Amino acid sequence: MPSRHTILRRRMKGLSRNIRGVREVVRALISTEHPLLAHIIPIRRCNLACEYCNEYDDFSKPVPTESMFQRVDKLGELGTSVVTISAGEPLLHPELDEIIRRIRKNGIIAGLITNGYLLTAERIEKLNRAGLEWLQISIDNVTPDEVSKKSLKVLDKKLQLLAEYADFHVNINSVVGGGVRSPQDALTIGKRALELGFSSTVGIIHDGGGQLQPLGEEERRVYHEMKAMEKRSFTRVNSFQDNIAQGRPNQWRCRAGARYLYICEDGLVHYCSQQRGYPGIPLENYTVTDIRREYITEKSCAPHCTVSCVHQVSIFDSWRAPQFPATEAASEPSGLVHIQ
Numbered sequence: 001m002p003s004r005h006t007i008l009r010r011r012m013k014g015l016s017r018n019i020r021g022v023r024e025v026v027r028a029l030i031s032t033e034h035p036l037l038a039h040i041i042p043i044r045r046c047n048l049a050c051e052y053c054n055e056y057d058d059f060s061k062p063v064p065t066e067s068m069f070q071r072v073d074k075l076g077e078l079g080t081s082v083v084t085i086s087a088g089e090p091l092l093h094p095e096l097d098e099i100i101r102r103i104r105k106n107g108i109i110a111g112l113i114t115n116g117y118l119l120t121a122e123r124i125e126k127l128n129r130a131g132l133e134w135l136q137i138s139i140d141n142v143t144p145d146e147v148s149k150k151s152l153k154v155l156d157k158k159l160q161l162l163a164e165y166a167d168f169h170v171n172i173n174s175v176v177g178g179g180v181r182s183p184q185d186a187l188t189i190g191k192r193a194l195e196l197g198f199s200s201t202v203g204i205i206h207d208g209g210g211q212l213q214p215l216g217e218e219e220r221r222v223y224h225e226m227k228a229m230e231k232r233s234f235t236r237v238n239s240f241q242d243n244i245a246q247g248r249p250n251q252w253r254c255r256a257g258a259r260y261l262y263i264c265e266d267g268l269v270h271y272c273s274q275q276r277g278y279p280g281i282p283l284e285n286y287t288v289t290d291i292r293r294e295y296i297t298e299k300s301c302a303p304h305c306t307v308s309c310v311h312q313v314s315i316f317d318s319w320r321a322p323q324f325p326a327t328e329a330a331s332e333p334s335g336l337v338h339i340q
Contacts, residue, residue: 002164010167017133017169020109024081028259028316032295033288034079036313038261039086039273042068042093048115050140050148055273056088063265065095069102071267074283076106078291080261084111084309088265091118097130104131111135115150116158124165134169135162138203142185152189163196170198174226176219177204183222190229202226204244204306215245240311249303253323255314257294261286271299272307293330298323 028036042063046056075083083103090096091114103110116137139155140148162170172193174186186202193200223245243250256271257279263269267283270276
């Protein structure tokens with residue numbers, strides 16, 4: 001278990017992170033012309049091959065560090081609030097710590113999504129020194145199977161290392177649906193996360209296109225029990241996934257391409273990991289004009305979308321700025337888009 005000094009240091013950093021978070025919330029409410037969250041990919045390769053995942057390969061080289069610096073700096077110019085590094089497996093990038101430092105240098109909150117396999121005490125300490133502010137690991141089952149090797153049995157020692165050494169916030173996300181053999185595993189994983197002092201969330205595995213896959217009766221029961229456990233929840237918006245669990249579409253205004261950006265390894269801006277190709281503009285060429293256009297562009301995939309991070313940032317603007325089909329949004333005068 002962590003020392004008293006580590007616990008105190010972690011609490012102080014948590015307080016600082018929360019203050020910055022409140023500041024970014026206020027800024028999000030004041031202005032709509034900057035991204036709230038960007039996911040950036042430093043490497044597509046992964047050391048695992050989970051059956052349901054469509055976001056990895058087993059051969060890609062790391063993105064050159066200088067290219068990553070340029071992309072982070074551009075996100076800083078756009079006023080981005082939070083940058084999350086994901087992949088693939090981002091810990092495979094040899095200069096990951098320098099990328100995190102670059103994010104912090106731009107005044108942006110830095111996060112990391114990892115499968116956790118490559119974590120060691122030394123690696124966690126390096127992430128501390130780099131300035132990482134939060135980390136998420138998704139654990140799919142208690143014992144590895146043909147669907148996923150991200151299991152509690154394999155990763156529990158890694159979680160113990162995080163509990164002892166990490167200065168940053170840790171969230172453990174468990175999942176239901178999508179072929180997960182035992183829905184009850186999510187409860188075991190969630191309880192272990194809380195026991196170690198982490199926050200715990202539950203997600204619903206989407207299909208290959210990021211779309212709705214309704215849960216069965218037992219999966220819904222586990223899902224709702226997990227939601228009741230989320231006293232220290234990393235996420236705050238529940239109605240979105242509640243509808244998914246019931247197989248109901250969500251009526252919402254997706255702000256992908258504006259409030260949320262997904263930047264692939266080639267440096268292109270996409271709506272999300274499941275809708276790559278749109279708008280497909282190089283980040284280096286992305287401007288406030290693009291943000292204004294995508295802010296009011298209606299996304300046809302939105303009603304059955306399960307990509308919760310996009311919904312969580314879009315909720316800030318659910319009450320303002322109606323959306324239009326892409327052809328109409330492109331022709332709207334800029335005055336209708338500039339919502340302050």
